[in-house]
Amino acid sequence: MKSIKTKLIIYFCTLILFTTLIISFLAYNSGLNGMQELEEELLREKLMGDIASSTFYLQQYFGNVEYENGQLIDAKGNNIEGNNEMVDAILKDMGSAATIFAKSDDDFKRIATNIMGEDGQRAVGTYLGKDSLAYGDVAQGKQFVGEAMILDNAYMTVYKPINDESGNTIGILFLGVPRERSNQLIQGHINGLRNGLSMVTVIGLIIGIIFVYTIAKKIADPIAILALEIEKISNYDLYFDENSKTKKYLNNKDEIGTITRALDVMQRNLIDLVKDISGTAQQVAASAEELTATSQQSATAADEVAKTIEEIAEGANDQAKDTEKGVEHVNELGELIEKDQQYIKDLNISANEATKLKDEGFKILKDLVEKTKINSESTEEVYTIIVNTNESAEKIENASQMIRSIAEQTNLLALNAAIEAARAGDAGRGFAVVAEEIRKLAEQSNSFTKEIAGIIKELTDKTGHAVDTIQEVEKVTASQTESVQFTNDKFKGINGAIEKMKEIITEINQSSEKMGGKKNQIIEIIENLSAISQENAAGTEEASASVEEQTASMGEIANASDSLARLAEEMQGAIAKFKY
Template identity: 30%
Template sequence: MKRSTAATRAVEVTVRRNPVVGWLADRSVNVKGLLAAGITALVALGVGALSVGRMSDLSDDLAITKTVHVESLKHLGDLRGGLSDMYAGLLLHSHGDRDPALRTQGRKDVATADAAVDAALAKYQELVATGPQGGHAHTGGVAERRAAMEACAKAIADYRLLRDTVDFGEEPPAGFTPPPVEGISAAFAEVMPRLFGSLAELRSAEDAAATAMADAAAEKYREARAVTIAALLLGLTIAAAVGFAVSRMMARQLRGTSAALDAVATGDLTHPAEVRSSDELGRMAAAVNEARDGIRRTVETLAAGSRTLGDSSQRLTGVTGRIATSAQGAADQANVVATAAGDVSNNVQSVAAGSEQMRSSIREIAQNAQDAARVAADAVGAAEVTNKTVAKLGESSAEIDNVVKAITSIAEQTNLLALNATIEAARAGESGKGFAVVASEVKDLAQETARATEDISRRVEAIQSDTVKAVDTIGEIGRIIARINDYQLTIAAAVEEQTTTAGEMSRSVTEAAGGASDIAANIRGVAASAETTTTELTEAERTAAELARLATDLQSAVGRFRV
C-alpha cells in the first residue's frame, strides 16, 4: 500500500529547539506514547518487584512465627495434657486399694502420660534449642524460654521422684533421699508450685516471644510500606514528568496549528502554522501551511473570476431586458387580438346555444300541444262517462228514496204496535210491567228510526238535486274540452313548422360558432407563444440578475480573506 506524500516528505522545522528536546519531538506520536507508557510500566514493575520482595520477607516471618510460636504452644499444650493424664492415672491408682485392676490400670496410665510428657518436653526443648531459622532477627525471649523450660524439666523430675517413691513405693535412685513421713506433704507442697510456676513462665515467655515477633513484623511492614510508597512516588514523578514533557510538546504544536486554522477560518491567510517537529503533528502543521497557500491561490483566482462574472452578467441583464420589452409588446398585441376573437367566439356560441334552446323549446311545445290534444280527447270521453255515471246516481238515489219510504212505514207500524203493547201491559197490571218496559224501548227505537229515515230522505233529495246540476255542468265541460281539442291541433301543426325552421337556423349558427372558436384558438396560441417567450426572457433576466448578485456575493466572500 502506498503511503501519502504528506507522510513521506521531509518537514522543515521553523523554530529553534534543544537537541535532546528536538530528538524527542521528532519521534512519532506512537513512539512518544509508547515511551510514556514504557516508563510508567517500568515504574509499576519496579514498585511491584519491591513490594513482592517485602511481602516475601513478611511471609517468611509469618512462617517463623508459626514454627517458633504456634508449634511451641502446641508442645506446651501436649505437655499440659500429659500432666493432666498423669494426675488422672495417679488418682485411679490411689483408688485401687479394693480393686487391684484399677491400681494396675492407673499405673499404666501414669506411665503412658509420662511418655507423652517426655515427648512433648523433648520436642519443645529441641524447638527452643534451635531458635529462629533463616537468619531473621526474631530472637526475643529465647533465653527466658530456655530458663523456664529447664526449670519445668527440673520440677517434673523432682515430682516424679517423690511420686515414684511415695505413691508407688519404688526404691529411690542413688543420690535421692526420700523425705520422712511427716515431710511428704511439705515436699509435694514445695515441688508442685515450682512445676506450675515453670509452666506459667513458659506460657509468659511464649507470649513475650510472640509479641516480639509481631512487633518485628509490624516494623518490617511499616518499612516496606514506606519504601514502596517512596518508590511509587518517585516512579510516578518520573512518569508524570515524561508525560508532561510529551504532552507539552504535542500541545504547543497543536496550539500553533489550531491558531493557524482559526486564522484561516476568520479569512486571514497570512498567518502560517509553526512547525516544531517532524512527527505527525509537524507534518500536519506543514500540510496546514500548504493548504493555506492553496486556499490563497484559489481565493485570488476566485476574485478575478468574480469580477469577470459581474461584468458579463450586467451585459446579459441589459440584452435580456431589451428583448423582454419587445416580446412583451408582441404579447400584449396578441392578447388584445385573442381577447377580441374570444369575445366574437363567445357571442356566436351564445347565439348557437340560444337557437338550440329555442329549437328545444319549440320541440317541447309541439310535444306538449300533442299531449294536450290527447288529454282533451280523453277528457271528452271521461266527461261522457261521468255524465252517464251521474245519471245512474240519480236513478240510485230515487231507489234509495223508495227504500226510505218503506222503512218509514215499518217504523210507524212498529210504533203503533209498541203503543198497543203498552196499553195491554197497563191492563195486565203488575205482571205486565216487564213487557211494558220492552214495549217502551221498542217505541223509542221506532221513533228514532223514523227520525233517521226522515234525515235520509232529506239527504237523498239533496243528492238528486245536485245530480241534476252535475249532469248539466259535465255536459258544458264536454263541449268546452271539444273546442280546446280543436285549438290544440291547430297549435301543434304551427309548432311543427317552427321546429323545422329553428333546426336549419341552429345548424347554420353552430357552423359559424365552430369557425369563430378555431380563430380564437389560433389567436390564443399566438398569444401563449408570446407570453412564453416573455416569461422565458424574464427568467433569463432574473438569472442574469442572480449571476450578478452571485458575482457580488463572491467578491464579498473573497474580500474576507487577506492574501
Template identity: 30%
Template sequence: MKANSGKKPDNQKRKNNQKQKRDKIAVGFFRGIQFKLIASFFVPVICIVALGVSSYQMAANAVFSSYQSSIEQTMQMVEDYLNLVLDTEQASYRSYLQDDELKRYFLGNMTDAVVYKGRTTTEFKRAVTGDDLLANVFFISQSEEPIATVDLTGTEAYEAFVATPQGELAQANATKYLLFGNQSDADGALGVDSSKYSMRLVKKMVDSNGFMIIDFAHNILQDSLGALNVGEGTYVGLVTCDGGEFLMENGQVIEQEEKVFSGQDFYQNAVSALSAGGDATAGLSQVSYNGSDYHFFYRALGDREAVIAVLVPDSQILAQAADIRRLTVIISVAAVIIALALGSVLAKSFGGTIRKIVKCLKKISDGDLTVEIQSRRKDEFRLLTEGISGMASHMKKLLTNVKEVSGELTTAAAEVSESSEMFMDTSKNIKDSIQEIEKGVQLLDKDSADCLNQMDGLSSKITSVTDSAAQILKMTDAAEACIAQGMNATGELTSSAVSTTRITGEVIGAVDELEQKTRSIGQIVEVINEIASQTNLLSLNASIEAARAGASGRGFAVVAEEIRKLADQSLTAAGEIAKIIQEMIQNTGKVSEIAKEAESVVATQSDAVNATIDSFREIERQVSGLLEALQLINDSVKDMDSDRSATLGSVESISSVSAQTASSSMEVYGAADKQLEAVTRLEDASEQMQKRALQLSDTLKQFKL
C-alpha cells in the first residue's frame, strides 16, 4: 500500500503530460471534414469526367469508323478506276505487240521502214491526242529507230532506259506488264518531263530486243488520288514496284527527295502482309511518322505490284470529336469549382459546431462534468450536442456511484490480498507434503521392485531344489534296487558256503578212508580205481559247487581239479602205486589238514556273509528313512513354491499399488502446483486490484461533480 502511494506523483505527472499532448493535437487537412466533403463532392465530378471521356471515346470511335469506311470505299473505287484505265490501254496497245509489220520493222526486215514508221507515228499521235488518259507512247529497240509520239532518233533512248532500274526489271520480267512511277533517269533520253505524266506501263517485246512504254496523263492520278484527301496533313500516294511514289499532300501533288512511304517500316510490313498470300488485298495500322500519330491505310492495285497508300493524322480524324472533349473539360472544371465552394462552405459551417463540441468534450475529459453544450442548429449536430450533454449527466451520476464503491473496493482488495497470502502459504505447505509423500512412494516402489527381483531369484532356487529332490528320489529308488540285488547275491553265497562245508566234510572223510585203504596193499588197485571214480564224481560236484560259490569257492575248485588230476593219474599210474603209496599216506595227511583248514575258512566265510546280510538290511532301513525324509522335503518344497507364487502376486500387487500411488501423487502434486500458480496469480491480481483501486480513487478526485 505504501509503494502504491509513493507512485501518486508519477501518475499525476504522466496524466498532466497526456493532457498537454491532447490539447496540442490538431487534425490535419487531409483528415479534416473539409477535405472529406470536397472529396465526396469530387465523386460525382469524377463520374461526370468519366462520362465525358467515355462519350468522347465513343464519338472518336464512331468518327474513326466513319473515316475508315469512307477511305476504304474510296480506295476501292480508286483501285477499280486505275485498273480499268490500265486494262483498257493495255488491251489497246497489246495488238501492236502482236502486229506482224511492227515485228518486221524492229527485226529490220521491212523495205519501206521509213514509210511504216511515219504512218505508225502519226497513228500513235492521233490516238494520244484523242485520249485524255495518255501522255506518250514509245516503241524502242536496240537496232531500229524508235516509233513514238515524241520525235526520237537513234538508239540512245533504248540504251538509256535499259541502264535504269526500271529497264532491268522489264528485262527480267519479259512476260509481265510492269507499272512504274514518274521518276526515271531515262526521261531525258526519251524527251519527256516527269511532271507531264503520272505513271508508266512497260512491256518487253518478245520477238525483238525492245520495249513498249506507255506514259499516262498526269491528271489521272491527281484526280483519282485527290479523292482520298480527308484534310490537312493527309498524305496520299501510289507506290510502284520500283519504289517510285506519286505523292500528294493536302490534295496537291508534291515533289520531294525524301520518300514518305518507300523505305518506312510500316510500309514494308504492309508489303509483306500483301505478299504473304491469301485473300488480303488491303489493311490498316496505327503508325508514327515525323513524331506524329497517323492511321496508315493501304490497298494493292490488282496484281501490278503497286500499292495505294494513305496517311491520315489522328488529329484530323478526331477533330470532329473535339467539341465533345471541350464540353467535357468545361463541365468538369465547373463541377470542380462548385465542389470546392460547397465543400468549403459546409466544412466551415460544420467546423464551428464541431470545434464547440470538441471544446466542451475537452473539459469533460479533464474531469469537468458540469458543462452544458447548446447549439442553434436544427440538424443532426443538435442531436449530437444533446446526446453529449446527456452523456455528461449520466457520467456524473455514474462517477458519483463509482466514488462510493471505490472505498469499499480498496478495503476488499486489502482483505483479498491477506487471504491470498494465507492461501499461498497453505498451498506451499501442501505442495511440500505431497513432495515428501511422492519421495516415500518412490522409495516404496523401489523396495517393491527389489523384493520382486529377490522373489524371482528365490523362485528359481526353489525350482532348482525341487528338481534336485526329484533326482535324489530317483537315485534312492535305484540304490534300494541295488541293495535288493546284493541281498539276493549274499543269499546265494550262503547256500554255496553250506555246500562247500558239506563237501569239505566229505573230503575229510574220503581222505580218512583213503588213508585206511592205502594201508591195504592187496586192494591197492581196486581201491585206487574206486577212489579215482569217486574222486572224479566228487571233483565234478566240487567244481559245480565252487562255480556256484563264485570267488569264495575258487580255492575249493582248485583242490577239486587237483583231485581229478590225481584220480586220472591213479588210473594211469596203477603200476606205480606201490612206489608212491608212502607218499600218498603223507599227502593224505596234508590233505586232511588242508580240508580242515578249508572247513574253518568256510565257517568264517559264512559268518562274514551273515554280517554282510545284516549290513544290507541296515542300509535298506536307512534308505527307507531317507526316502521318507526326501518325500517330506519334496512336499515342503511344493508348499514353498505355492507360497512363493502367492507372495510374488502380493509383491506385484504392492508394486502396482505403489505405482498407482506415485501416479496419483504426481497428479496431486501437479494439481497443487497449478493451485499454487493460481494462488500466485490471485495474489498478483489482488495487488493489481489494490493498485487499480488506488488509481481509481486518484482518478475520481480529478472529476468535478
C-alpha cells in the first residue's frame, strides 16, 4: 500500500509534468508563429524602405529617365541598358537583388541587374512575362509587393513602376531578398527558442519535484505518525511514551495540533480508566474469594450442627458476622462500579468535545475554501486588466507605426524638394532651406516614434511578465484548493474514528450497568444468607430445619460466588489486553 506522501508526490509530479509540457508546446507554437510573422513584416518593411531609397539612387545615377525608340535614356541621353552601376551599388549598400526593366511593346525587358545566372553572367535580356504576378499591377502603374520565382529561387520582391513626366509607365525598378536567407535566419531563432524552452521546462520540472516532495513530506509525515499512534491504541497499547514523535505537534496551531492534543488527552484518560477498572476487578476477585471461603466455613458449620447445638449457635453467629462483612464488601464494590460509570461519563464528554473540535475544523476548512475561491476570482480580474493594458499598448504601437511611415514619406518628399531646389539654382535656395527644415522635422518624428516603440515594448514585456506571474498564482491557488480538499477528506476519516470510539464507550457503559445489576443480586443473596443465620440462632429446637435451610443457602452462595469470580476473571481478561 502506497503512503500518502508517495501518492501526493506521484499525483503532483504528474500534474506538473503535463502542465509544463502543454505550456511549453503552446509557447513554442506561439513563439514560432509570432517569429515568422515578425520576420515577414520586417522583410516587407526593409523592402519598402529599400525601394524608397532606390528611387533616390535612380535619380542620382540617371537623373530624369525618358523612353525613346524602345530604350530607357538617362538625363544625358545615354542608353541605360547594360549600365549596372546603380544595381551593383544597391547590392553593396542594401544587400538586395536589384533589376531595371525597360518597356518593350506590351512587356518589360531586363536591361540591368545584379542577379547572376548559373553561368556566372548577369540575367539580362529576359522578359517579365504577362503570367508574372507583378505584371497586372505594374501595367496599371501600381506597385507590387509579394513573392516571386527568379531563376528557380524564391524571392520576396517589390516592383515599382518607372514613369515619365506624363505619368506613363516606361520601366520597372525591381528589388528582392532571397527567401533562403530569411528562412535561415528564422530557423536559427526557432532553434534558440526550442532550446530555451527545453531548458526552462527541465528546470521548472526539477524545481516542481523538489517543491512537491517538501510539501508532501510536511503534510504526510504528521498524519503518518498520528496514524501509527492511533493504530497502537487500537491494538490495546496505551503505553504513555514521553519521547513519542507526536509530542512535537502538540503546540501546532493547525488541525494537526488539535488532533494531537485530543489524542494525547484521550490516551491519558483511557490509561486512567483502565487502571481504575483493573483495580476494581482485583477487588471483585478478592471479594469473590472471601465469599467462597465464607460459604465453605458455613458448610463446615452445618456439618457440625448435628454434633452440638452449641457449635451450631456459634457457627450461626460467625456466619452472621461474615455475611455482614460480605454486605460491606459488596457495597464497596457497588461504589467502585458507580465511580467507573462516572469515569465513563467523563470519557463520553471528552469524546463529545473531540466531535465539537472536529466540527469546528470542518467550519474552518469551509471558510478556507471560500477564501481560496475569492482569491482565484481576484486573480482573474487582475489578469483581464493586464490583458486590456497590453491591447492598448498594441494600439499605441500601431499609431506610432503610422507616424513613422508619414515621417519617412515626408523625408522622401523633402529629399525630392532638395533635388528640385538644387536644379533651380539660386532661385531655389529658399525652397531648399524649407525642404531641409522639413527633412529635420521628419527625422525628429522618426526618432520620437522609435522612442515610443521602445517604451511600448518595455510595457508589453512587463505586462507579459505580469501575465506569467498571474498564471503561476492560479497554479498555486489550484494546488491550495486540492490540499484543502485532501485535508477535508482526512477530517472525515478522523470523524469516523471518533464515532467508533463513542460506540466502544457506549458498550463499556452498558457493561458497567450490567455489573451494577449483578451487584444488587449479590446483595440480595447475602441478605438472604444473613436472615438464614439469624433464624439458626433463634433456637436449638429448630436446629434440623435450620441445618437443611443453611445447606441450601450455602449452595446458592457457592453459585453466586462462582458467578462473581467468573465475572471478575472476564473483566481482568479484558483489561489484560491493554498495555499501559
